[in-house]
Amino acid sequence: MASIKKFQVTFDCAEPERVARFWCEVLGYVVPPPPKGFTTWEAFDRSLKPEDRGSWFACADPSGVGPRLFFQRVPEGKAAKNRLHLDVRVGTGLVGEERLAVLEAECARLxxxxxxxxxxxxxxxxxxxxxxxxxVEGNEFCLD
Incomplete structure (x- = not known):
């Protein structure tokens, strides 16, 4: 049996593009090119049925190492604490005041x-x- 080498993290949200663009900034991810035959994501979105417009968005690690993040619109709002969350690892290997300074600086940026x-x-x-x-939609994550 082959082992799984890649995976995607999917977020349920109200505004997929807004949340995706936030996470692009947090992680240094990029929006992939639009589907074949479209010059922009906006043009692709306009080609969809009205009820499907803005229903999903994705971003990817430009190095190809990290997982793809997929954001899908759902009708219900967030009701409870996440059962899964991302740890954004900005302080790896640091301790004490040095670690806190790095965490606080990244916190201010975010x-x-x-x-x-x-x-x-x-x-x-x-x-x-x-x-x-x-x-931006209330999903918990940690600066670690």
Whole structure:
């Protein structure tokens, strides 16, 4: 049996393109080229039935290493805490005040993009500090 080498992370959301573009900025991802026969995503979107316009959007790691992120419109809003979340690893290998400074700087950048800072989880005997945040639609993620 062959092992799976690639996977996609899918987000349910109200505004797929808005959320996708936020995560492009967070992760340095890019919007892939539009489907064959279309010069822009807007032209592709206009070709769809009205009810399907804006129903999904995607972004990809330009290096091809990270997973593709797919955003799909759903009718219901977020009702509870995520059961799965992303850890944005900006402080790997850093400890103490140096780690906190890096986390705080990235937190400030992401807040300017529309993220919300939820709380700092201070270092303890088992874990280094991290900052719990929410994306532009309230999905939790951690700066780690």
């Amino acid at each position: 807040v300017a993009l529309g993220a919300v800072r939820v709380r700092l989880l201070a270092a303890d005997e088992d874990n280094e500090s991290c900052i719990v945040m929410q994306d």
